[in-house]
Amino acid sequence: TQLLEQSPQFLSIQEGENLTVYCNSSSVFSSLQWYRQEPGEGPVLLVTVVTGGEVKKLKRLTFQFGDARKDSSLHITAAQPGDTGLYLCAGVPPGSSNTGKLIFGQGTTLQVKP
Amino acid sequence: GAGVSQTPSNKVTEKGKYVELRCDPISGHTALYWYRQSLGQGPEFLIYFQGTGAADDSGLPNDRFFAVRPEGSVSTLKIQRTERGDSAVYLCASSRYRRGTDTQYFGPGTRLTVL
Numbered sequence: 296t297q298l299l300e301q302s303p304q305f306l307s308i309q310e311g312e313n314l315t316v317y318c319n320s321s322s323v324f325s326s327l328q329w330y331r332q333e334p335g336e337g338p339v340l341l342v343t344v345v346t347g348g349e350v351k352k353l354k355r356l357t358f359q360f361g362d363a364r365k366d367s368s369l370h371i372t373a374a375q376p377g378d379t380g381l382y383l384c385a386g387v388p389p390g391s392s393n394t395g396k397l398i399f400g401q402g403t404t405l406q407v408k409p
Numbered sequence: 410g411a412g413v414s415q416t417p418s419n420k421v422t423e424k425g426k427y428v429e430l431r432c433d434p435i436s437g438h439t440a441l442y443w444y445r446q447s448l449g450q451g452p453e454f455l456i457y458f459q460g461t462g463a464a465d466d467s468g469l470p471n472d473r474f475f476a477v478r479p480e481g482s483v484s485t486l487k488i489q490r491t492e493r494g495d496s497a498v499y500l501c502a503s504s505r506y507r508r509g510t511d512t513q514y515f516g517p518g519t520r521l522t523v524l
Contacts, residue, residue: 299451301451335517335518336517336518337413337500337502337515337516337517337518338452338500338515339515340512340513343512383451383452385451391465393464394457394459394464394465395440395442395457395504395506395511395513396442396454396457396465396468397442397444397452397454397513398454399444399451399452399453400451401449401450401451402449402450402451404449
């Protein structure tokens, strides 16, 4: 059983469209992170959300942390081909705040076609 | 160096052989993590070092896997008697501290293929 469930797992859209990726859990997380990974590279941190209900924006990307801190979403406005990649949500599981080890969702593969 | 480096970038081995994967973290980072990523999946935690000691090895799948960090910097992940199911990308990450919100910087990974 995945502690963090991401949906959808795969998304193929045209340039200019909007999209939302979801990350859900039955557990409360003290924080959640979103990463982007390109082929042959390691994940790169995009944002960390800490407070329930928090909204953070990074250019055309908007990240939201659920009020109950069990879920998060990533919304991309006017997607561009350069947004193509694997998007991962991750968090430190309950009881592991001393270590900082991360558990990841399965990832969402985004393909933006020109 | 500027970032986390991992060597080799690719490793092909035969079933039953022994392999070592190396990670050079960012200078000054005390925390080091190993993850394993299968195709189309998110990374899976293997082991965490704080300094020289393995503070959490709960993710190691079995006793064929072992990791060391003898001087608190470079780490080596060792896999004995490799199996085809060990094929994956092995990622290393480091962070300055171990707090949950500290940024983990990932290396490019080592792609291990067991034939």
